[in-house]
Amino acid sequence: MFSLEGEESKQIGEILGNENCKKILNLLAEKELSESDIAKELGMKVNTIEYNLRKLISLGLVEKVNHFWSTRGKKIPVYRAANKHIIISPRTKAKGFLITGLLAIVAAFIIKVLSYKPILRISEKTDMVESMVNVPASSSYSAYPIIWLWFLVGAGFALIVLYLFRKFRDNN
Numbered sequence: 001m002f003s004l005e006g007e008e009s010k011q012i013g014e015i016l017g018n019e020n021c022k023k024i025l026n027l028l029a030e031k032e033l034s035e036s037d038i039a040k041e042l043g044m045k046v047n048t049i050e051y052n053l054r055k056l057i058s059l060g061l062v063e064k065v066n067h068f069w070s071t072r073g074k075k076i077p078v079y080r081a082a083n084k085h086i087i088i089s090p091r092t093k094a095k096g097f098l099i100t101g102l103l104a105i106v107a108a109f110i111i112k113v114l115s116y117k118p119i120l121r122i123s124e125k126t127d128m129v130e131s132m133v134n135v136p137a138s139s140s141y142s143a144y145p146i147i148w149l150w151f152l153v154g155a156g157f158a159l160i161v162l163y164l165f166r167k168f169r170d171n172n
Contacts, residue, residue, distance in 0.1 A: 008059060011055065011058070011059055012059065014055075015055060015056065015059065015061070018052065018055075020042075020044065020048060020049075020052050021052050021055060021056060023042050024038060024042070024049065024052055024053065024056065024062070025056065025061060025062070025081055027041055027042065028062055028079055028080050028081040029081040031080075032065055032066065032078050032079065032080040033078065033079060033080075034068075034076045034077065034078050034079070035049050035050055035053065035076075035077075035079075036076075038053075038079070053079060057079075060082055060084060061081065061082055061084065062079050062080070062081055062082060063079065063080060063082045064077045064078070064079055065078055065079065065080045066078040100159060101155075101156075101159055104151075104152060104155035104156070104159070105152065107151065107155070108148045108149070108151050108152040108155070109148070111147055111148040111151055112148035
């Protein structure tokens with residue numbers, strides 16, 4: 001995911017406007033090839049392929065996957081298109097954190113509802129098994145942890161870390 005204001009979105013725009021980069025991406029989406037094989041398939045010079053591959057690799061759109069040895073004993077890298085999606089969006093404000101926080105609360109509530117378990121106990125007076133239906137898993141009768149509360153604490157911590165990371169990134 002790239003911000004509209006970031007340098008990466010500018011580079012993505014240049015790549016999407018570059019016909020050679022698009023041809024290379026399309027070809028590498030079909031099969032893994034070396035620089036010279038890409039040049040042969042597309043009818044381009046190897047230095048043009050090398051230049052455009054550097055751009056694509058720097059943004060993570062193409063990756064080295066393997067290598068083979070040439071007849072002269074040189075290590076030749078093989079490339080493929082990375083399995084990634086590109087999302088370019090404007091900077092998110094506190095609204096995004098609020099929505100994410102509300103989704104975390106809803107998810108914690110669902111986990112809490114799903115964590116209710118019927119618990120069996122032996123009655124001391126009659127030596128019979130009684131079913132205690134609708135006893136929350138977090139009650140004193142249960143050995144289950146309060147999983148929904150841990151989820152909520154973890155989600156809150158993750159939101160705080162993300163907020164601080166974005167705040168630090170925006171100030172630099």
